[in-house]
Amino acid sequence: MLTSNPARGVKLPKRPPRRNVYLTADQLRRLADESGRYRAPVLLLGVGGLRWGEAAALRVSDLDFLRRRVELHRNAVTVGRQTYVGALKSNKNRTVVLPRFVIDALAQTVQGKGRDELLWPSQTGGYLAPPAATESWLSGAVAPVPKSRPDVPARHGSRAAPLAISAGANPKVVQRMLGHASAAMTLDVYADLFESDLDTVAATLHQRYSPPTDLATPGEVKPGLG
Numbered sequence: 001m002l003t004s005n006p007a008r009g010v011k012l013p014k015r016p017p018r019r020n021v022y023l024t025a026d027q028l029r030r031l032a033d034e035s036g037r038y039r040a041p042v043l044l045l046g047v048g049g050l051r052w053g054e055a056a057a058l059r060v061s062d063l064d065f066l067r068r069r070v071e072l073h074r075n076a077v078t079v080g081r082q083t084y085v086g087a088l089k090s091n092k093n094r095t096v097v098l099p100r101f102v103i104d105a106l107a108q109t110v111q112g113k114g115r116d117e118l119l120w121p122s123q124t125g126g127y128l129a130p131p132a133a134t135e136s137w138l139s140g141a142v143a144p145v146p147k148s149r150p151d152v153p154a155r156h157g158s159r160a161a162p163l164a165i166s167a168g169a170n171p172k173v174v175q176r177m178l179g180h181a182s183a184a185m186t187l188d189v190y191a192d193l194f195e196s197d198l199d200t201v202a203a204t205l206h207q208r209y210s211p212p213t214d215l216a217t218p219g220e221v222k223p224g225l226g
Contacts, residue, residue: 020192025163032105034141040105041120042141044070047163048096049177052130053077057085061115068103070096072179076127083127090179 032042057074073093120128131138175186
């Protein structure tokens, strides 16, 4: 019966951002061990920072075991029951360097495969679709993993960012690993992971520029920062 919408022009309050939850190194290791034949892709996703479609499209020829690198230039996206293979999300190919334990797991995966074969084909020989949240190998693997924090693992937080940042990687390196368009985007998405850097900077500045307590006297100005 109203001739106009009284809610038109009313701005809703911003929804508070959801707290990110990330896998620890120990949780990732245990999740991989519980994943059975999918141990290698779990390690690759969790440490290398690949998206699911990038990992699903990998072929044996994309791996360089001597240099511990994986070349990414395809992305397999599943829509309904159809899989579409195209360029990466950023439209730029990238190379990811992997630690030895991930390369060793991938080496076991490729045994007996030809260079053009998929690393993890589906039961029908096509591209492997993402696991369902329930009643899948992933849900079965998550159950035994101890949960030091709720909602483990986070869908996005299971990528490589937290482990890379804890290993000392700067935002530019993390950006290249994850294939983000810019380091600014990486900082926006994972800003909470860099908060500990503020404590590190403060502690380093204190250690570098504070005068020794045994040499300081009341009213004395020590040289340093001017």
